[in-house]
Amino acid sequence: MSFFSDIGNAISGAFKSVCDTVSKVGSSVAAFANDIKPTLGPLLTTLAQVVPHPVVKALANFANALLHVLAIFKPDETVEDMGERAMQAAEDGITPDKFESFDEYMAELRNFELDPEVAEKRSKVEKFTAGLGIATAGIEDKFNMATGSLNNLWLLPVTNSEYFTPDRVKSLLENGKLIGDVSAYLEKRMGGEEASAFEKNYEINLEGEPMNEGELGKLYDALDSSRAEWAKLQQQLKTGD
Helix, strand or coil: CCHHHHCCHHHHHHHHHHHHHHHHHCHHHHHHHHHHCCCCHHHHHHHHCCCCCHHHHHHHHHHHHHHHHCCCCCCCCCHHHHHHHHHHHHHCCCCHHHCCCHHHHHHHHHHCCCCHHHHHHCCHHHHHHHHHHHHHHHHHHHCCCCCCCCHHHHHHHHHHCCCCCHHHHHHHHHCCCCCCCHHHHHCCCCCHHHHHHHHHCCCECCCCCECCHHHHHHHHHHHHHHHHHHHHHHHHHHHCC
16 A cells, blocks of 8 residues: 555545546546556645645656657647646547547647636646646557556656656666556565566666666665655655645
């Protein structure tokens, strides 16, 4: 069970409402939102506050940069904007399951005429969650991965955005190394052998080559730092600090 499971009814209830709203975009986005509810949910819920949690800004910057470098979003498109577009389009029956390919769906979203008044009333939490769900589906489609297999991808920049940069994650994706349960690793719910296998997947550099000794040292320092940061974030969200 996730460490976030005991955070409290207020946060889980707030994000449940978000899940219900974004589920209209389609089954993959609905599954994404429910999957991240115990992990990213509490962080994303802070978007409704006057001052969101600082790591949410880092996550947004990372997500937008990654989607641009992977050519899933165009340079002027953001996660939040595409989330709003996806939700408005869904009200007109435009959802991913209605199209032969993800690219066709994205083309339809880009041609959809937005209602700015509707967008103005929508919460940032809903926009960002829907957009992140669409983004995840797009990455999975690009790399022929199973739906939902990358839902926890976004935990990497949350815990260590300096190491897990868009270029590094792009390299991991291109080399088929971004696999395994990130949340289980960060929360130390993996056994020794499973954790070691998880870590070995990351032992490639930006060029997709095996890491040298210095690079390996930086990787394992980064993974240790990520686990420590995750524990710190959990404690902050539990106590409201």
